[in-house]
Amino acid sequence: MRDRARGLALAFALGMAWVAGAGMAPGAAQARSVRWAASGDPNTMDPHSQNVGTVTMVLQQIYDPLIKRERDLSLAPGLATAWVQAEPGRWRFTLRDGVKFHEGEAFGAEDVAFSLQRALQPTSNFGIYVDTIERAVVVDPLTVDILTKTPDPILPNKLASVFMMSKAWAERNNAARPQNTRAREELFTTRNTNGTGAYRLASREPDVRTVLARNDAWWGWAVEGNAGNVTEIVYRPIASDATRVAALLSGEVDFVLDPPLQDLGRLRAAPGVKVLEGPEVRSIFLAMDLSRDELLYADVKGTNPFKDIRVRRALYQAIDIQAIHRTTMRGQSVVTGTLFPEQVNGYAKEEDVRLPFDAARARALLAEAGYPQGFAVTLDCPNNRYINDEQICQNIAAMWSRIGVRTAVKSQPLAPFFAQVQRDDTSIYLLGWGVPTLDALYSFQSLLATRAGAQGDGIWNYGRYSNPAMDALIQRMKVETGETRQATIREALRLYREDIPHIPLHHQMIPWAMRSNITIPHMANNQPYFRWAVVN
Amino acid sequence: MAAQSGPLGRMLDSDLWWSFKRSPVTVVSAVVALICILGAVLAPLLAPHDPFDLATLNLGDAFKPPAWSQDGDMAFPLGTDDQGRDVLSAIMYGARISLLVGVCAVVFSTIVGVAVGLVAGYVGGAVDGLLMRIADIQLTFPSILIALLVDGVVRAAVPREVHDRIALFVVIFAIGISAWPQFARTVRGSTLVERNKEYVLAARVIGISQIRIMLTHVLPNVLGPVLVIATLNLGFAILAEATLSFLGVGVPPTEPSLGTLIRIGNDFLFSGEWWITIFPGVALIAMVLSVNLLGDWLRDALNPRLR
């Protein structure tokens, strides 16, 4: 009993000392802390378990990949200083010398082989980045050969998303394979990290706060361009839009990754706060059931109007995308007529052309197709996944209703929404698509290939669009290289524009809001890299 | 007051009406409540626009401020929301749904509560013990939690398409079912008193059926407190619906109630488009406050000891 009382007294005293300390902190050492907020919290600290932005945005501060992304998303040496396709099917990577993990282990070829192997495990969510890898062969401590099942021209692009971890550390802590979030298991790596990166994990309280401290021994500080001066990053998830903005305005946080669009004007006007604007590699479009002979959620029986290209054109031309851009997106979108934005390899300006907005023409097309009175249909929509997703759907429903296509919006949170569309249980739906590899194949293969046995083909093609010409082009994209491949992609983009498997809407813009004294490069992958951040 | 026959008419004429006239707050709240109810009920006739007709919406009209401010438009007296919908019309139609849910929920809980209370009080014994035990258990949980639970169970039990169609009834049921024990307890208490009075015993002796005794002799004598509880509960029911809608589990967004309008408008509160959330909020408060004031007055007026 006495011990407990003493413990309490001690804790209290420490608490008070800590309060006093907190009061003095700003004046003391040159601590430059950034308090950062966004809506979601990472659900694990395991580097190969969850392939989602909220996890990556924290882990990329802690872990390094072999190849890093520059400010313009081009590839740059990371833990590998050089890489070359020695022969088709074999890439050779030369590793950086003298790199140490946060807990002191030296980084080497064994760690690379281990990390790739780990990302290949079934419990990993990073399969798409290593799918072509057969195995990694350690040549010497600083050289590693990666053998692929088929020649893979874009392997370096993919490896820029795979973090390297210490083999010895992972094995010592029984985390040789990624955490299986599916089997409700908790591994050492769920809450602990040991990377080679610019910051190390200082403390973490899931859903409340995650604190990162600067790793002064990081190899990259010596590399030109990495001139950040932030010594501490405090991340706090704030789910409510209004609260997040209020916190930035009242000075409780310094950096908001995802400010709501409607508050940008106010944030820009607020003293001491600035907004960085930039595009994101994520495109929003509508996709529809192009497979069934009768739509599930429409009032036309015995036929599928979407199979008629005139109906698709009509719906396309009924959308006043500029009004959506101006009002709902408040100027924060890049209106598009194609599948992906210009940052993605294969983008072709001449294919990025929309069918013009023309409600009269749309009505005429509908009548031509045999629907002079229009029809009724349900538009499936997520309401917390993309920027203003639900509002966009409601805008479109109103626009379609005006040409006679009476549209009911069914909006749901992302969990039930994805569960539903993944059963192909939809007639028309809104989707957003990001391209982490920055290569066209990723989009074409997942969204437009006929769903078949082949790995990754059509896994997000819930309208079951199927066009042999498109499939042939996609298969060619997988193996071709150089200018031939670029031509193939252009050809596929032309077909996309003519065939209208989707109704493209826009690419998202992702404004970041922060205190004026922070300088940080805006990134199209929506990842803040604090190694480049300067606080004055 | 023309209607002077019957006990209710006499009471209105003499006591209630007098105390009503004497209290300016009550008169004002009655007027406000009347405006709210008329605006809601007659929305299809009075509202300047039909917010449910998608084909009339124009995104170009979005975010118009109220008519009296600089960029206002006389066609939209209280401004427009993010979809270009007239806020005034949306409020009138929204109040309609809020009121519908509130009234139906109260009627539902009144019927259940009065029936249970009458039976428990009149029959007594094991039936009484069981019914009141259930009421006790339910009273220990706050009604908002019960409503959340009921709503959730129904959501889990029926497919989504079905749920969308019956969502309104589910909310009514969820809110109504959470309030019946108050009625039951009150009615039971009054019934216990009435049951042993001589006129009831006399009625029983001359062979009038139990049900008839309950309905014709006992029921009228317990209506006063029931009326008070019902009025006070109406305010709570409307608020409960708004809270459920704010948490995203209330009425479907295709038929927005005042609570839904506030939730949606809340996103725009800090960005300067305050009218989208403030006006529905004011309407909600006006409606609930006036109903509560009327309920308060009614309780005091019917309980002469407090005067």
Added chain:
Amino acid sequence: MFAFIISRILQAIPVMAAVALISFAMFAYVGDPVSIMLGQDFTEAQRQALVASLGLDQPFFVQFAKFVANAAQGEFGLSYRLSRPVAELIAERAPATLELAFCAAVIAMCVGVPMGVYTGLYRNSWLSRFFLTFSLVGVSLPTFLIGILLILVFSVWLGWLPSFGRGDVVQLGWWSTGFLTVSGLKALILPSITLGLFQLTLIMRLVRAEMLEVLRTDYIKFARARGLPNRAVHFGHALKNTLVPVITIAGLQLGGIIAFAIVTETVFQWPGMGLLFIQSVGAADIPVMAAYLMLIALVFVVINLVVDLLYYLVDPRLRVDRAAAKGA
């Protein structure tokens, strides 16, 4: 006495069982944790494996039986969303909610009781009328609107108080407290007021009504007739007799505060159990939601049991009543 306790505990069991069934059924089919956990890229085989490993392919009653067996041991498995033991998550959040509820209750009592006494004693003063109107406004304003307006005024316009979170907390063993830091205390103010306001008006009106009743009783009249000063009559006799039911109701309302914390915590992003619950609803995180509902039910059952027992001990008349009720 002992038989009474046993019978009350036995009566609590079906309540808990019903809540268990409901809390499990409620979430068994809402959302699809599988698709959230898989992320953007996966194969059908991976999906099937995941469904099987979560046991989601088993019949309803098998899943439910497992759930109850585990719940009885405080074992709710791992959160789908955060991949951590649910019991641990709830233990982490409980202090936040309990501190908030405590502050709200203190505010409600410390302000509500004096206001109720005053309005009861001076029924016709303008201040009483003001208090009564205020209490009606308090009852008529939805909690979420109060919270939003307080944030707007005190955080955004005036910049005095934080708009979200708990501020800095100090760990005392497993308990994290916001009472020991300035920022922690400041962060408590707005949410406690928001949460406590409804209870405050309720307590005020209750005290007022009780005061009016008591002041009418014969023994107060006798006390006055005996020539006791008003002060002694009001505070020595009237208030004392008022407080028993008030404290009982306030105790029962503690459960209500914890439940209403869901709304307040949502508005203020307060990292307590209510926020955890709502976030879990959004992510279809069944284990957390089920555990939360079970816990709340348990809290209610315990509070009621305690109140019943206290009544039984304090008020001898009840013993007679209950005996009579049982005999009937």
